[in-house]
Amino acid sequence: MAHRLLARVALVxxxxxxxxxxxxxxxxxxxxxxxLSPLSGGASAIGKxxxxxxxxxxxxxxxxxxxxxxxxxxxxxxxxxxxxxTKARKLVDQDRVAILTGALLASTGYALHPFxxxxxxxxxxxxxxxxxxxxxxxxxxxxxTGWNSSQAVHPFGEWVAKKLKYxxxxxxxxxxxxxxxxxxxxxxxxxxxxxxxxxxxxxPLNTTDFSPFIAQIRRDADAVFVVxxxxxxxxxxxxxxxxxxxxxxxxxxxxxxxxxxxxxQMGDEALGVYTALHYSAALDNxxxxxxxxxxxxxxxxxxxxxxxxxxxxxxWIVEAIKAINGKVEDREAFLAALKKVELKEFPRGPVxxxxxxNPIQNVYIRKVERVGGKLQNTVILTYPQVSQFWRYNPEExxxxxxxxxxxxxxxxx
Amino acid sequence: MIRRRSLYxxxxxxALALLAPALPPYPxxxxxQALIFGIxxxxxxVLLGYTGLPSLGQAAYFGAAAxxxxxxxxxxxVGLVGCAVAGIALATVTAAVFGVIAIRATGTxxxxxxxxxxxxxxxxxxxxxxxxxxxxxxSGVPRPELGALDLTPPLPFFYFALVVAALxxxxxxxxxxxxxxxxxxxxxxxxxxxxxxxYNVWLHKYVAFVxxxxxxxxxxxLWAYYNGFVGPTDVQLVTSVEALLxxxxxxxxxxxxxxxxxxxxxxxxxxxxxxTKRWLLILGAVYIGVILFAPxxxxxxxRGRRR
Numbered sequence: 001m002a003h004r005l006l007a008r009v010a011l012v013x014x015x016x017x018x019x020x021x022x023x024x025x026x027x028x029x030x031x032x033x034x035x036l037s038p039l040s041g042g043a044s045a046i047g048k049x050x051x052x053x054x055x056x057x058x059x060x061x062x063x064x065x066x067x068x069x070x071x072x073x074x075x076x077x078x079x080x081x082x083x084x085x086t087k088a089r090k091l092v093d094q095d096r097v098a099i100l101t102g103a104l105l106a107s108t109g110y111a112l113h114p115f116x117x118x119x120x121x122x123x124x125x126x127x128x129x130x131x132x133x134x135x136x137x138x139x140x141x142x143x144x145t146g147w148n149s150s151q152a153v154h155p156f157g158e159w160v161a162k163k164l165k166y167x168x169x170x171x172x173x174x175x176x177x178x179x180x181x182x183x184x185x186x187x188x189x190x191x192x193x194x195x196x197x198x199x200x201x202x203x204p205l206n207t208t209d210f211s212p213f214i215a216q217i218r219r220d221a222d223a224v225f226v227v228x229x230x231x232x233x234x235x236x237x238x239x240x241x242x243x244x245x246x247x248x249x250x251x252x253x254x255x256x257x258x259x260x261x262x263x264x265q266m267g268d269e270a271l272g273v274y275t276a277l278h279y280s281a282a283l284d285n286x287x288x289x290x291x292x293x294x295x296x297x298x299x300x301x302x303x304x305x306x307x308x309x310x311x312x313x314x315x316w317i318v319e320a321i322k323a324i325n326g327k328v329e330d331r332e333a334f335l336a337a338l339k340k341v342e343l344k345e346f347p348r349g350p351v352x353x354x355x356x357x358n359p360i361q362n363v364y365i366r367k368v369e370r371v372g373g374k375l376q377n378t379v380i381l382t383y384p385q386v387s388q389f390w391r392y393n394p395e396e397x398x399x400x401x402x403x404x405x406x407x408x409x410x411x412x413x
Numbered sequence: 414m415i416r417r418r419s420l421y422x423x424x425x426x427x428a429l430a431l432l433a434p435a436l437p438p439y440p441x442x443x444x445x446q447a448l449i450f451g452i453x454x455x456x457x458x459v460l461l462g463y464t465g466l467p468s469l470g471q472a473a474y475f476g477a478a479a480x481x482x483x484x485x486x487x488x489x490x491v492g493l494v495g496c497a498v499a500g501i502a503l504a505t506v507t508a509a510v511f512g513v514i515a516i517r518a519t520g521t522x523x524x525x526x527x528x529x530x531x532x533x534x535x536x537x538x539x540x541x542x543x544x545x546x547x548x549x550x551x552s553g554v555p556r557p558e559l560g561a562l563d564l565t566p567p568l569p570f571f572y573f574a575l576v577v578a579a580l581x582x583x584x585x586x587x588x589x590x591x592x593x594x595x596x597x598x599x600x601x602x603x604x605x606x607x608x609x610x611x612y613n614v615w616l617h618k619y620v621a622f623v624x625x626x627x628x629x630x631x632x633x634x635l636w637a638y639y640n641g642f643v644g645p646t647d648v649q650l651v652t653s654v655e656a657l658l659x660x661x662x663x664x665x666x667x668x669x670x671x672x673x674x675x676x677x678x679x680x681x682x683x684x685x686x687x688x689t690k691r692w693l694l695i696l697g698a699v700y701i702g703v704i705l706f707a708p709x710x711x712x713x714x715x716r717g718r719r720r
Binding site: 057076079081082085086089090093094107110111112113114115118174175176177204405406 | 437438439440442461539542543545548549550552553555565640641642644646647683686687
């Protein structure tokens with residue numbers, strides 16, 4: 001009895017070995033791009049925008065570059081780091097993709113880069129904004145085509161202190177790398193401009209009910225600065241407004257809080273919220289007007305930053321492939337080409353890559369307004385060409401520790 | 414009987430070892446993953462299948478060991494032996510502490526207590542940010558070196574996992590056929606009768622509970638090295654439930670069954686998801702099918718049919 005069973009197991013194993021695909025023929029076959037995207041779970045709206053953005057560009061060029069076809073292989077990460085790692089392994093080992101891209105969480109960025117560097121596979125990060133990957137722990141095989149967590153909030157912190165003249169602010173954010181780095185960047189420039197962070201509240205990533213956290217917010221604050229995205233944004237902004245606090249304590253957010261991936265599902269509760277990001281669907285430049293129109297035609301909704309960054313990222317990859325005449329099998333050359341891509345005209349505005357591999361780009365201060373019956377992130381001020389180091393000297397900036405849960409310390413708590 | 418079974422198992426292990434070099438890297442990594450979860454499922458089988466104690470907290474020991482390895486390897490650069498010893502020891506100690514609390518209960522209450530204790534470990538992983546890095550998890554765990562052998566490439570690491578799995582299978586196999594193991598089976602059958610016969614039932618259950626935790630720790634050590642990343646998802650309830658499903662699917666009380674169940678689930682999860690976004694639906698259908706047509710699990714059903 002047992003031996004039959006075991007014999008069957010052995011048989012299945014042999015069969016599995018036989019059906020496993022042979023290594024793909026090089027040079028002539030399609031160029032495979034592996035896209036990780038959170039297509040299910042709390043960030044699925046973001047995942048769909050990411051996929052639509054990437055597909056939009058690839059369709060524009062007929063999924064063909066340098067005489068080779070482009071094949072986009074999509075894997076669902078469920079917005080979970082462990083799943084993203086498993087799927088990345090699958091894309092590299094099984095599908096033998098030429099380049100790995102996508103994925104959502106900044107913490108995934110940190111977990112993925114040792115794998116990417118060990119596998120020596122070119123990768124781009126259009127979304128994952130883990131600060132240190134272009135600062136103190138540069139990842140050799142990663143090219144960032146998106147942004148880093150604290151980039152947009154450095155100018156925002158200063159602006160909030162100087163223009164809105166808020167003195168005391170409470171921060172509420174997701175309790176992981178992205179939340180820490182965003183709050184840290186905001187706190188640093190806000191306090192250097194005379195403001196005080198009087199309380200920091202952290203909520204787990206999978207929080208669905210924010211009322212216990214909202215109840216903790218100190219009532220002597222002038223404003224609350226929040227860091228959320230996906231389902232968390234929708235839920236927090238709604239509950240904050242329902243609690244009646246919004247009329248008394250102003251609501252400020254990082255860019256993803258009112259990003260267009262969630263804005264269409266929001267109502268009046270989001271009106272008047274100030275945020276900062278390197279993109280807004282309402283940007284009035286020719287590239288963005290054209291992109292937004294095409295994206296709406298494809299996806300039936302306004303583009304979010306996730307859509308723009310994946311559109312731009314796809315274009316970035318294609319430009320690099322062109323530069324090496326489609327010879328992506330030479331990974332070192334492909335990586336070098338990715339780092340050298342120079343394009344001036346993106347929907348988000350001009351972009352230059354700095355010495356550490358992070359984009360220098362415009363940061364927009366935005367305010368949620370209702371225009372023509374729909375909510376939008378109206379751009380009220382542009383900070384041109386903001387570096388990840390803001391106005392600080394890079395060498396000195398890098399001597400300070402990474403922004404974390406406890407750094408900068410909360411002096412006024 | 415037992416000798417024949419061991420012979421065939423040895424053949425399967427040998428077949429796996431011979432087959433491995435011919436496999437492309439991805440199926441090989443999946444096979445490694447299946448071996449690791451196979452150890453976890455076998456460790457749970459000692460409790461569920463042999464002693465009749467359904468635990469919903471197996472991920473706690475798995476995760477405790479994985480965190481110990483990840484933190485020591487990344488922050489203190491401890492080698493394989495040190496990490497493995499620390500990981501397994503932490504899992505064992507955790508199980509020893511939890512066992513004192515959990516063993517007094519049976520049935521649904523045992524399920525609930527182990528669930529609650531498992532959540533405690535998850536809570537620590539999640540909220541003790543200064544140690545565990547919270548939701549970020551611990552990343553960049555390097556693959557270890559075994560003497561002069563570098564376990565970084567998929568093939569050596571697979572062999573490493575295979576040897577550990579074979580060892581775990583042998584030890585657990587010896588455990589369940591030992592007088593102690595027969596005592597456990599007796600407890601599963603009738604606790605009061607075993608008590609009347611003069612067996613120390615509490616001690617039997619407690620030792621089974623701790624040993625089960627130890628072997629879950631072995632799986633956890635391998636997992637930390639395999640994945641290179643340890644996060645709160647590794648210790649959460651879903652992982653415990655998955656281990657329970659692997660045992661139920663393969664056949665509780667058969668040892669080889671849970672290992673097969675683990676392999677099946679790992680391959681279903683990773684292969685079916687390539688072809689359809691609705692892979693969870695298929696996994697669900699498999700579970701329902703097994704419950705309806707093979708309530709004793711796959712191996713249980715096969716043995717039953719021939720009886």
